[in-house]
Amino acid sequence: MYDPYYRRIDLPAGDLHVFAHDDLYYAMGAKVLEMANNNLQIPNIRYMSYTPDAHVGVGTCIGTTAVWGIEGGFISPSIVGSDIGCGMRVHLTNLQVEDLQEVKLRRKLVKAIEKRIPVENHARGYFSDLRLEDVLRKGLHGLPSKYVPDAYTPRKATSLTHVECGRFRFDESELDRIPEPMWHRSHRQLGTLGNGNHFIEIQALSVNDENRQVAERWGLRDGQVAVMIHSGSRSWGGSVNQICSTQVAKAMSRLGLGTSDPKLAYAPLDSEAGQMYLHLMYSALNYAVANRHLMAFAVRDAFKETFGPKTEFSTLYDLMHNYACEETHGEESLLLHRKGTTRALPAGHLGNPEPYRETGHPALIPGSMGTASYLMVGSPEGARNYHSICHGAGRVRSRNATKQLVSVDEFASSMKIGQEDEVVLNHRALESLIDESPQAYKDVDQIIDSVVQARLASVVAKCRPLAAVKGV
Template identity: 75%
Template sequence: MFRAPKLSSYYRPVSLPAGDVHVYAGEELYGAMGAKVFEMANNNLQIPAIRYMSYTPDVHVGVGTCIGTTAIWEAGEAYVSPSIVGSDIGCGMRVHLTNLHAAEIKEVKLRRKLVKEIEKRMPVEQHARGHFSDLRVEDVLRNGLHGLPKKYVPDAYAPRKATSLTHVENSRFRFDENALNRLPEPVWHRAHRQLGTLGNGNHFVELQAVEINEANRGTAEKWGLFDGQVVVMIHSGSRAWGGAVNQYCGTEVAKTMRRLGLGTADPKLVFAPTDSEAGRTYVDLMYSALNFATANRHLIAYAVREACRDTLGSPFEMRTLYDLMHNYACEEERDGRAWFVHRKGATLALPPGHPANPEPYAETGHPALIPGSMGTASYLMVGRPEGARNAYSICHGAGRIRSRSATKKLVTVDEFASSLRVGQEDEIVVNHRALEAIVDESPQAYKNVDQIIESVVGAELASVVAKCRPLATVKGV
């Protein structure tokens, strides 16, 4: 099935009482993982009929399951786990290409103005109302990007220029819409208010400058990248809707577990057969949350584009490079067989020529979007054929190494400011004047993203197409 590579400094299988977890990480990252990570793997491996489980180098402890997990079942005997998907269903990344060169926004004052305008268009407060009150949330839940009015997807009607509906992992997930009736009216109202909003934590909008990896320059140019190009990276998810789905279905799945006599040492790890009522309901509602998450990132991008046009003028362009998820479960085909694949904090990275690539990226392989932490670089990658051994899963970011509370105790505001080069010509502008409010998102809270990328490349799962240096960041609060 999934043939593991030879042992190397970037890969090792770890034998646990319940089975093997396949770990892709360099020596230093592997040595720092800690016992809890493997305790959680052992619990996950006790779910019936599981066929494969792996960790990416950014793995860290989560609720029920570690972030950085890929877990696979054969479709005919599959289990689905809200714990392995995670609470922020459909959380993922989006990158847009602009026609700007970083030199055009070199002035710190101009970047501050851009950040301020983005804040006006895109609320960053946790309970703020989005600016898209004319949208019907039920249309978004049922139809994803296809549920948005024409004015929010204008390029969809200009096929030669269109990227909004084609340059995405999935523009619409189909499901049994009767499942939507399971969630109460207040959840619908709250989800509607949150369309086009970031949320807090590690979610962000960032302006970045591209540095193409010479070894993959051909791929970069086919994607529309050039050195010094400004790109917009967005990280957000399904907001209140995904949270409500996780809470409701988690309770129902737990009831099914008790009825079937299932369980592990971790009561927070919940799972059920996909052919059970609770399992089917969760899959349906999860897909509705994936639709919400993709549309939410699209609307954030729409707001950013409008803000940049207000500041820079109408010649400003911003087309979709790609949108993908890193918290989800779905059926995938491999070697003529159907598999049910969970990814929690793991990114799909298909290689050139793989039949599952979207049509625009059939030749090159689709972009895999990997964010760094605040103040550090992000990466645009592409999968390699060897990635088949890990179901084409790679990292999803840097991965936390300490909690938010611990970070606030250990990292000073001055250290955080130094990481952002505050006061320097190349300062990374942020929307928070008081850095104390977001010190828990400082680079010191995360693993070294360059080591993460080195592990992925060293394990031959993917290669770097471009490195993206941060210029300005907008964070939620």
């Protein structure tokens, strides 16, 4: 039977599953199918899919889920992405949207955040008393207790429990492969945002009536102010990707592996190059989750400075959308790659962290700057896509094309500059952010509709932007 939100495409190298409305699918273009066919040439691949936000990337499209068995499996830096561990984090406050009604107050808050989180790409972070080695080895559990403010208040503790994974264990001897200059640079960048599509956004929630009971269990309410953070593993993940991709390419040459795309890197999971990448990737995942946590700690201080010491700031959830990880599906252990896709587990799934076992965990889906973001929860039917959904709106045009096609006035209008409901930005020169304007992205509402109609997940709350901090 015809399904306008799902199709299985028979490519020369194998089947590709696409979860997207017809309009979104046909707008993807032929290049995404060409890239999928290259990916499907990797030996022993079990499954590959695109979510509705899929668009062309390096070696692999953003919006890809790819699955191998552990035995005979392959691992691919290209199907993880260069920003290893890039993901989302959302915190809830005890403030209401009315508390941030004045544009001047939102600007004051943005300045307080900027004071603590540098937006220049190479600036030193707010945190200078951390041991990078502890963060890489232990993730959140390697942070000093003073940066985990609820560690000793069990009833309110969310920092270490409301996360997809706070620590990935790996062979720590692999860390010796990273050169000393990268250690120094990565230490400086702990607690920093980075540029591109990374952001810190202040939002107001609107609960979906159909999932109001779930929202209440999560502590959500209409008009509540929340903070969404999008960032990854900074230069550490970039270094891991660069060093390991070189070793993987050498392994491919020795083993006679390859496709028509020279940028598509992969190696047997049980090879030396595959194991090297796996373990160093886990160190980057530890860096990424700690980096988002540290920024949230800094934002918490900025809120308290702006609104007073009684301001509350609890973790809703932290998750990734660029990684590979061993997961159990059915009774089998599999190696799942997600590049620009988000894990969304339903109620009762054993993979949920304990606080969300009964409801399913929050799936955090950002929109584009100036448009809504979403908090979703996985559906049982999502098992057919290994519980993967979109990771955002997805680009519709390149950065250069956006700069050429979108005017400053169009960008300003989409951000409601000068109006009472202006989305306050930390940059007064809008020219520097045009490549990240809403016009660069697909319609996030259409993306979310495809996910919902494909029965992969449902909406718990919609998040309207109030202010945004972007890097340069």
